Amino acid sequence: MANAGLQLLGYFLALGGWVGTICSAALPQWKQSSYAGDAIITAVGLYEGLWMSCASQSTGQVQCKLHDSLLSLDVHLQTSRALMVVSILMGFVGVIVSVVGMKCTKVGDENPVVKGRIAMAGGVLFLIAGLCTLTAVSWYATQVTYEFFNPNTPVNARYEFGSALFVGWAAASLTMLGGSFLSCSCPTPTEERRGQQHYRQSQPSTAREPNVKMSSSPIRGEQCL
Numbered sequence: 001m002a003n004a005g006l007q008l009l010g011y012f013l014a015l016g017g018w019v020g021t022i023c024s025a026a027l028p029q030w031k032q033s034s035y036a037g038d039a040i041i042t043a044v045g046l047y048e049g050l051w052m053s054c055a056s057q058s059t060g061q062v063q064c065k066l067h068d069s070l071l072s073l074d075v076h077l078q079t080s081r082a083l084m085v086v087s088i089l090m091g092f093v094g095v096i097v098s099v100v101g102m103k104c105t106k107v108g109d110e111n112p113v114v115k116g117r118i119a120m121a122g123g124v125l126f127l128i129a130g131l132c133t134l135t136a137v138s139w140y141a142t143q144v145t146y147e148f149f150n151p152n153t154p155v156n157a158r159y160e161f162g163s164a165l166f167v168g169w170a171a172a173s174l175t176m177l178g179g180s181f182l183s184c185s186c187p188t189p190t191e192e193r194r195g196q197q198h199y200r201q202s203q204p205s206t207a208r209e210p211n212v213k214m215s216s217s218p219i220r221g222e223q224c225l
Contacts, residue, residue: 003185004103007119010181011098013174014126018091020171021133025084028054028064029162031144049164050081076143083136090129091175098122098182116185123182130175137168 028049045056054064067073100107101118141161148158 006181007098007102007185008104010123010178010184011102012178014091014098014123014178014182015095017126017130017133017171017173017175017178018088018095020167020174021084021087021091021129024133024137024164024168024171025050025088027162027164027167028052030140030164031159032162034148034158034160046159047162048159049162050077050084074143076139080136080140083132083139087129087132087136087175090125090132094122094125094129094179096122097125101182101185119185120183123179123185126175126179126182130172130179133168133175134172137165137172141165 028051029047030049031047033044033046044058047054047056052064052066054062056062070078098119099105099122101115101120101122103112103115103119144159144161147153148160
């Protein structure tokens with residue numbers, strides 16, 4: 001039961017991380033205007049994400065514009081887009097595979113050894129998804145840091161980390177942690193032998209004993225008392 005509880009905990013952690021990855025990819029606050037320095041205009045705040053750039057005014061109005069051209073984007077932005085999309089797809093497959101492989105579900109094969117291997121495969125998918133998210137967020141943050149400390153960048157054009165980056169880091173941590181718990185479902189050789197024996201014993205036997213008809217007449221050579 002402890003292993004089943006560990007699988008359930010890992011699944012919900014990875015599921016929360018996958019949802020956080022989707023939120024991080026959709027948010028436009030991957031980088032935001034920096035108000036460091038003198039003569040900074042605070043009436044308008046600029047935000048930029050993977051899919052759009054937004055301008056927020058002090059009156060509360062927000063105007064967003066989608067990135068028109070894909071090929072004209074910077075390399076780090078295109079790479080972060082691709083990694084986040086791959087992470088979301090891998091996480092989606094991991095969600096389905098993990099449900100099939102967990103002990104607390106009755107989906108798929110009833111052999112505990114096979115279900116353990118399926119759950120481990122789902123954990124590996126979550127680990128890959130978390131690594132993709134971590135790589136995309138960290139690479140984008142590195143580029144923002146480089147542009148901020150670059151002396152050739154104007155002070156009014158500098159950006160800082162947005163809230164979507166922190167959401168992405170948290171989502172990557174949860175996804176990899178949950179995937180690690182699910183990856184611990186790999187059965188040992190002893191558990192494999194026990195699982196195979198238990199699976200054979202639990203299967204209904206198809207062999208039927210032959211029906212023996214008892215004759216009511218006495219056997220010849222014997223005397224009836």
